[in-house]
Amino acid sequence: MTDPAFVVIAAATVIGAIMAVEARDLVYGAASLGISFLGVAALFILLDATYVAVFQIAVYIGAVVVLILFTVMLVGPVKGEAPMELKRTSLFAAVLVSMFLGIGGSLANANAFPGADMCGASCDLQKLSQTLLVNYGTQLEVLSFVLVAAVIGALTLAKAEKD
Amino acid sequence: MVDLPPDPISMTIAIMTSPLFLKIAIFPGLTSIGIIAAVLTWLDRKITARVQLRIGPQYVSPLGGILQSFADLIKLAFKELIIPEKADRFFFVLAPVFGLVLGAGLIGLIPFSPESLISNVEVGLPVFLAFVTLSPTLVLLAGWSANSKYPFIGGLRSLFQQTGYEIPLWLSSLGVVMMAGTFNLTKIIQAQSTGWFIIPQLLGAIIFLVTSVAEQERIPFDLPEAEPEIIMGWQAEYPGFLFLAAQGAGFVKLYAFSALFTTIYLGGYLGPGPLPPLFWSLFKTTIMVVLVILLRGAFGRVRLDQLLRYGWTLLLGLAIVNIGITYFLIVGFPTI
Numbered sequence: 001m002t003d004p005a006f007v008v009i010a011a012a013t014v015i016g017a018i019m020a021v022e023a024r025d026l027v028y029g030a031a032s033l034g035i036s037f038l039g040v041a042a043l044f045i046l047l048d049a050t051y052v053a054v055f056q057i058a059v060y061i062g063a064v065v066v067l068i069l070f071t072v073m074l075v076g077p078v079k080g081e082a083p084m085e086l087k088r089t090s091l092f093a094a095v096l097v098s099m100f101l102g103i104g105g106s107l108a109n110a111n112a113f114p115g116a117d118m119c120g121a122s123c124d125l126q127k128l129s130q131t132l133l134v135n136y137g138t139q140l141e142v143l144s145f146v147l148v149a150a151v152i153g154a155l156t157l158a159k160a161e162k163d
Numbered sequence: 164m165v166d167l168p169p170d171p172i173s174m175t176i177a178i179m180t181s182p183l184f185l186k187i188a189i190f191p192g193l194t195s196i197g198i199i200a201a202v203l204t205w206l207d208r209k210i211t212a213r214v215q216l217r218i219g220p221q222y223v224s225p226l227g228g229i230l231q232s233f234a235d236l237i238k239l240a241f242k243e244l245i246i247p248e249k250a251d252r253f254f255f256v257l258a259p260v261f262g263l264v265l266g267a268g269l270i271g272l273i274p275f276s277p278e279s280l281i282s283n284v285e286v287g288l289p290v291f292l293a294f295v296t297l298s299p300t301l302v303l304l305a306g307w308s309a310n311s312k313y314p315f316i317g318g319l320r321s322l323f324q325q326t327g328y329e330i331p332l333w334l335s336s337l338g339v340v341m342m343a344g345t346f347n348l349t350k351i352i353q354a355q356s357t358g359w360f361i362i363p364q365l366l367g368a369i370i371f372l373v374t375s376v377a378e379q380e381r382i383p384f385d386l387p388e389a390e391p392e393i394i395m396g397w398q399a400e401y402p403g404f405l406f407l408a409a410q411g412a413g414f415v416k417l418y419a420f421s422a423l424f425t426t427i428y429l430g431g432y433l434g435p436g437p438l439p440p441l442f443w444s445l446f447k448t449t450i451m452v453v454l455v456i457l458l459r460g461a462f463g464r465v466r467l468d469q470l471l472r473y474g475w476t477l478l479l480g481l482a483i484v485n486i487g488i489t490y491f492l493i494v495g496f497p498t499i
Contacts, residue, residue: 027251027254027304027307031254031304034300050284050285050286050290051286051289051346054286054289054290054293055289055293057293057294057296057297058289058292058293058296058333061296061297061300062293062296062297062299062300062326062329063296063326065300066299066300066303066322066326069300069303069304069307070303070319070322073303073307073315073318073319
């Protein structure tokens with residue numbers, strides 16, 4: 001039987017993520033993103049990884065959401081559709097999607113996830129960093145795209161003001 | 164014999180008299196937080212007044228007007244809740260209330276004595292600091308949602324200030340973690356049984372004190388409120404109960420940060436003599452509270468450019484230097 005706490009938190013996380021994209025008001029979107037990140041942190045706590053949850057909150061809500069909110073508030077709430085250049089945007093989106101397809105394809109092969117868990121209960125720092133950077137290197141790089149997306153989003157919003 | 168389902172009344176009584184419930188409800192939990200926040204409001208006004216050669220609160224109750232803040236509390240709680248017409252009602256109401264809840268949550272992590280501790284989290288220190296990093300988001304939302312000039316300026320100033328001072332705050336507390344070898348607040352206190360960390364970590368303690376005062380938005384770092392220039396900043400539009408929540412959160416933070424400073428630098432509940440541990444932790448916390456209040460009487464407000472320059476260069480650099488010093492202390496004197 002699935003843990004009811006997991007169901008509630010996972011639902012809140014997913015709804016927050018959908019709201020972050022769909023919200024009319026950009027401020028509400030950013031706040032929903034914060035709720036989604038809080039949900040992820042709660043999932044980490046359910047997995048007994050309180051330390052990871054702490055940094056999820058500190059980095060993603062304490063820094064990323066604040067940066068997005070700051071940018072949104074500085075350029076003012078955008079009413080209705082923002083004018084955008086369709087050609088360049090679609091080209092950029094196509095490049096991004098093909099990049100992610102390539103990464104997804106490389107992750108989908110059998111060797112991407114090593115079966116043996118190198119980092120058990122008796123795991124020192126050296127072993128942990130080896131597991132993280134050698135065995136799970138690609139996955140770590142993919143995770144860092146979240147930060148890249150945040151930076152690109154903030155830049156796009158800041159640029160919209162001048163148009 | 165069939166097991167009868169427990170009747171609701173005896174179950175309620177069992178829950179209400181369980182130690183955890185009593186801790187959350189009375190001490191160190193909600194009731195004591197409310198009373199202490201009210202007393203701190205009075206103490207803040209009284210000490211600042213005495214420093215400035217004024218009298219301060221006087222008429223409510225014979226003992227130096229100590230009940231003044233309770234009278235203010237009742238007055239504010241029963242005022243009409245006027246929300247500005249153009250304000251974003253959702254965030255306008257949510258931000259201060261959530262901020263107060265977060266502030267109270269900080270107290271739950273502090274070990275006031277081996278028994279009076281609500282939640283013994285294994286990584287208590289980073290959890291405390293992570294809760295603190297949520298407050299600029301709330302203040303920014305509060306300032307934006309009022310849809311007014313001064314609250315918005317206050318919210319932006321708070322964002323600059325709190326995000327800038329968070330990094331030195333985290334780094335300065337890292338020295339303590341290096342010496343104690345643990346993130347757990349109770350174990351950090353136990354590691355100080357041979358000597359308080361304020362002696363080897365003097366530089367870290369000073370940086371921690373300065374940055375924590377900045378995080379609490381107290382004078383000399385009260386730019387987000389700055390009464391004479393931006394009229395209480397992000398709190399300007401708040402009515403009755405919501406103003407109470409916004410102000411109360413500030414004083415709960417003062418209490419929580421003083422208790423954390425006591426815990427990680429002053430040996431927490433450790434102390435000599437027959438006096439109970441609880442006395443020592445509250446005594447040291449009170450001394451820290453009074454020290455922070457005295458700063459308000461002694462200093463003027465810094466400018467925004469000075470604030471940012473000190474935060475991002477001086478304090479950040481010193482915090483990194485402190486980590487280096489701590490490393491050589493640990494390597495050079497393994498007995499400490």
